Amino acid sequence: MSMLGFNLLNGATFAALLFVVGSGFTLIFGLMRIVNLAHGALYLLGGYVAFSVAMKTGSFALGIACAAGAVAIAGLLIDVVLLRFVRGNDLRQVLLTVGVALVLNDAMLVIWGGDTFTVPVPQWLQGPVQFLGMTYPVYRLFVLGVGVAIFLGLWLLLNKTRLGALIRAGVDDAEMVEAMGVNIRRVFIYTLMLGTALAGIGGALGGAFLSLYPTADAEILVFSLAVVIIGGRGSLAGAAVGALLVAMLATFGQVWFPELAYFVIFGPMAVLLAFRPLGLFGRAT
Amino acid sequence: MNKLHKVSKHHIWTAIVLAALALLPFAISGYQTSLATQMLIFAALAMSIDILAGYAGRTPLGHGAIFGVATYVLLYYVTTAGGSLWGGIALGILAAVGTAVVFGALAIRTSGVYFLLLTLALGMIVWGVSLRWTSVTGGENGIRGTVKPEWLASHVNLYYFTLAITSLMALAMWRFVNSPFGLTLKGIRESETRMKALGYNVPLHVFIGFVVSGFFAGMAGILYAFYNSFVSPSTVELRQSVAGLLMAIVGGIGTLFGSLIGSIVIITLENLVSLYTERWSMVLGLMFIFTMIFAPEGLVGKARQLMARRQARLSGAATLSAAATQGAATSPSTAGRDKGGGH
Secondary structure, eight states, X not given: OHHHHHHHHHHHHHHHHHHHHHHHHXXXXXXXOOOOTTHHHHHHHHHHHHHHHHHHHOOHHHHHHHHHHHHHHHHHHIIIIIGGGGTTOHHHHHHHHHHHHHXXXXXXHHHHOSOOBOOOOOGGXXXXXXXXXXXXXXXXXXXXXXXXXXXXXXXHHHHHSHHHHXXXXXXXXXXXXXXXXXOXXXXXXXXXXXXXXXXXXXXXXXXXXXXXXXXXXXXXXHHHHHHHHHHOTTOHHHHHHHHHHHHHHHHHHHXXXXXXXXXXXXXXXXXXXXXXXXXXXXXXX | OHHHHHHHHHHHHHHHHHHHHHHHHHHSOHHHHHHHHHHHHHHHXXXXXXXXXXXXXXXXXXXXXXXXXXXHHHHIIIIISOOOHHHHHHHHHHHHHHXXXXXXHHHTTOOHHHHHHHHHHHHHHHHHHHHHOHHHHOGGGOEEOOOSOGGGOSHHHXXXXXXXXXXXXXXXXXXXXXSHHHHHHHHHHHOHHHHHHTTOOHHHHHHHHHHHHHHHXXXXXXXXXXXXXXXXXXXXXXXXXXXXXXXHHHHOTTOSTHHHHHHHHHHHHXXXXXXXXXXXXXXXXXXXXXXXXXXXXXXXXXXXXXXXXXXXXXXXXXXXXXXXXXXXXHSOOXXXXXXXXXX
């Protein structure tokens, strides 16, 4: 029983991380129609930045903040310097971000090398905690808390603010929003920076319990893709449900079929796609 | 009359290229012959990608996985399980086709970016499995073993063998894309809704196209097992699918034989770059970025476009606009095609 509870908690905390990363991915995809395949690389960049800053300053919070800032700027640069040339052309945009992912990944290999790093966390987040008759790492509970907080924050942003209303309108019909006199480009930029910053925060959070290594970007990208494919483009609820589903499958898959864990997230995805090619919350445009 | 002229011109070009490829080992070193073998294998992979990207209008990013599955199965069957070579080849191709059936069945209902995403995710699952399923795949260490028969041991023999097989594959693929079925695929690329209205079963056509493409990718994977005698997760990783797609794009999407040019360019560059730096991944990424920005219609298409523009400049402004519109019409921008049909 306590084993099941332990695994459920593992699944939930992993889901929180996947939600943080996946919600950024789905926001950008939903609004800007950009499938940012460099999202995994940006996650890893965030992790490395957080690691370096936390090692230098000893502050985990500062590490997270710097990761979010640095990655948001990286996202902005990708958009302003590169994506501007292929605007309005979905496929060229995606393929261009593939190139960005390769370049970023290799550049990080140059800077941080091939070793495995773990972002250092402060004292109060270390060690286990006792509750409900289980011993569980405090840090993972912290990630769960952050995931829930980010979900609430994004929900409030999207549903209660003017920017959120513009983003939601833009997901449905960007041209119409522009025709109403809104500078949709600015909304795009904000969303892009928000989405990539989420990848950076995810990297900082994940870097402390999944550790950072050169292929971590590809692994997190597969999970983010699965989250968005299951949840549907541009949907916050979809990202949450998708993250929960993927994380639980991955966690229990790891326990039951350690070598084929990857395969386990594939089965339900296949069944889902057979019925809803656009994902649970996806809508045709 | 005009058509006849065109066909014979094509034949002459094909004959010249084939003759040059056949004479190549006499002119270059053993190492270079081995590189040429690699180019042929990847040209075949890029052509199989072009069937989907160029003719069916659906850009896949998971073909490295289909290709690598055949390599894995052949090497595992012969080296680890101690099976026969022919059995391994048959099983390898079967595994690739099976993978393509699964990928295709899941992906055909989508198009454009969604298709790309799905094939990417599916391909990465194969990568993840190859990395984690260590008892079968050997994990990071991969599977090593010589599977090619004794008489293919020399560079030159393997080259001629590969040339023969890839030529046959190229011919088969050329026949396929120019068959009535291939024309239907082109129709789907141009306008999915119109083909649907004409009564064509669009998903079924795309599915068959996918499986045929997977079959050829698997054949290329078998040749790769002969050539490389080694397979590891890096054979099925995203970079492989990306490189294959880039070759098809550089050679010109929808030109099939352009893939050979793409493969020659990319592999030559890879080897030149590796002489000076270990950062091949970065160079490949930069090439991808620059190709997407400056020459999405490929080197061949770009050259043609530039020539048309020059000609137009020479013959005056009146024809300029005509040539420009023609250039725009003939340069197959990858995405324009994928935009047709709802996501």
